[in-house]
Amino acid sequence: MSSPKTFQGYLQDKGLKSTHQRDDIVSYFLQKSKHFTVKELYREVQNIDPKIGYATVHRTLKLLVDAGLATECRFSGGITRFESVKEGEHHDHLVCLKCGKIIEFENDKIEQLQIKVAKEHNFTLADHKCVLYGYCSGCRE
Amino acid sequence: MSSPKTFQGYLQDKGLKSTHQRDDIVSYFLQKSKHFTVKELYREVQNIDPKIGYATVHRTLKLLVDAGLATECRFSGGITRFESVKEGEHHDHLVCLKCGKIIEFENDKIEQLQIKVAKEHNFTLADHKCVLYGYCSGCRE
DNA sequence: TTTGATATTGATATTCATTATCATTTGTTA
DNA sequence: TAACAAATGATAATGAATATCAATATCAAA
Numbered sequence: 001m002s003s004p005k006t007f008q009g010y011l012q013d014k015g016l017k018s019t020h021q022r023d024d025i026v027s028y029f030l031q032k033s034k035h036f037t038v039k040e041l042y043r044e045v046q047n048i049d050p051k052i053g054y055a056t057v058h059r060t061l062k063l064l065v066d067a068g069l070a071t072e073c074r075f076s077g078g079i080t081r082f083e084s085v086k087e088g089e090h091h092d093h094l095v096c097l098k099c100g101k102i103i104e105f106e107n108d109k110i111e112q113l114q115i116k117v118a119k120e121h122n123f124t125l126a127d128h129k130c131v132l133y134g135y136c137s138g139c140r141e
Numbered sequence: 142m143s144s145p146k147t148f149q150g151y152l153q154d155k156g157l158k159s160t161h162q163r164d165d166i167v168s169y170f171l172q173k174s175k176h177f178t179v180k181e182l183y184r185e186v187q188n189i190d191p192k193i194g195y196a197t198v199h200r201t202l203k204l205l206v207d208a209g210l211a212t213e214c215r216f217s218g219g220i221t222r223f224e225s226v227k228e229g230e231h232h233d234h235l236v237c238l239k240c241g242k243i244i245e246f247e248n249d250k251i252e253q254l255q256i257k258v259a260k261e262h263n264f265t266l267a268d269h270k271c272v273l274y275g276y277c278s279g280c281r282e
Numbered sequence: 283t284t285t286g287a288t289a290t291t292g293a294t295a296t297t298c299a300t301t302a303t304c305a306t307t308t309g310t311t312a
Numbered sequence: 313t314a315a316c317a318a319a320t321g322a323t324a325a326t327g328a329a330t331a332t333c334a335a336t337a338t339c340a341a342a
Contacts (some may be wrong), residue, residue: 016289016290016318017288017289017290017338017339019289019290019291019337019338020337021290021292022290032212034152037328038328038329040289043155043335050173051291051292052251052279052291052292053291053292053293054293055291055294056290056291056292057294057295058330059290059291059327062178066319070282072337073293074215074219078215078219078221078299078300078327078328079328080219080328080329084199091324094258094259094262094264096264097146097267099207099316101260103160103264104339105258105262107254107258108251109254110225110251110254110258113248113250113254114273115249116270117246118273118275120246121244121246121276121277122277122278123235123237123244123273123275123276123277123278124275124281125273125274125275126238126274126275126276127273127274128271128272128273128274129270129271129272129274129277130269130271130272131269131270132173132190132255132258132259132264132266132268132269133266133269133270134259134264134265134267134268135264135265135267135269135321136262136264137263137264138291140265153287156317156318157318157319158308158310158317158318158319159309159310160308160309160318160319160320160322162319162321163319178289178299179299180299192320192321193320193321194320194321194322195321195322196302196320196321196322196323197301197319197320197321198319199301200301218296219298219299219328219329220299221299221300233298242301250322
């Protein structure tokens with residue numbers, strides 16, 4: 001819930017331990033800027049250390065979310081994807097319904113309007129997700 | 142995928158059959174304007190006809206989506222909710238993270254900006270979902 | 283260092299929503 | 313009404329997310 005800058009800082013704040021599994025998973029995840037499913041990250045991390053278990057990958061991703069270093073995205077099909085978050089940054093997504101391509105976009109005007117809408121309904125805004133579904137130039141019929 | 146005005150019309154267009162189960166489920170669903178999970182609708186429809194099965198409720202909701210008379214919403218927790226759609230109308234949602242209250246809102250400016258964003262990225266927009274998470278006036282700490 | 287309390291790991295089991303299967307029943311058309 | 317195709321409902325299968333638990337690793341304090 002807090003937002004320290006590093007995963008190590010988060011572990012310390014929470015009294016959690018630093019392990020080589022966590023280090024491997026986190027550094028690989030943060031280095032690649034991809035929208036990982038647990039399974040995808042698990043498979044790729046296997047190349048670094050084949051002994052790392054699926055559950056550990058899943059748990060570590062949850063820790064990253066709690067640390068404010070990742071967010072969960074559910075675009076369609078009920079599969080959760082995790083993406084890394086840069087300090088103070090927010091973006092939304094365009095998703096191609098055919099090829100699955102994911103494009104990130106930022107739009108301050110939309111953000112401002114969302115804040116306004118929340119205010120009008122007497123809501124304290126905590127988070128917001130905006131997903132546009134469509135067809136990319138390559139997949140258009 | 143097409144958008145006829147009635148469920149009966151949809152069934153005819155698709156060569157599907159009209160059954161009393163479908164009638165019961167659809168008329169109950171459309172009459173209540175709620176964000177139903179399959180389980181919730183199943184339980185409530187049991188009061189009308191206890192013989193209706195879970196699978197039929199699920200299948201009928203999927204038909205309603207295909208008919209353009211309902212949409213699926215996934216707010217959090219991986220549970221799919223279905224809500225009825227009025228002709229030519231679109232709205233987005235404000236969700237309270239504490240009590241789960243769901244408020245619908247419409248904002249043309251946001252819609253217009255979304256269309257613009259899609260165009261800028263050379264996307265043909267098919268659908269869009271915007272969810273604001275926060276705390277309603279009653280749940281604010 | 284070594285110890286000991288405590289957290290973590292990894293294999294596996296469990297949960298739960300969604301979807302598929304299939305024998306039986308029902309609706310529709312000729 | 314008969315014949316065929318589709319729908320139903322019970323149940324099984326699927327698959328992602330989470331829980332369990334014995335074995336192991338981490339880290340602060342002695």
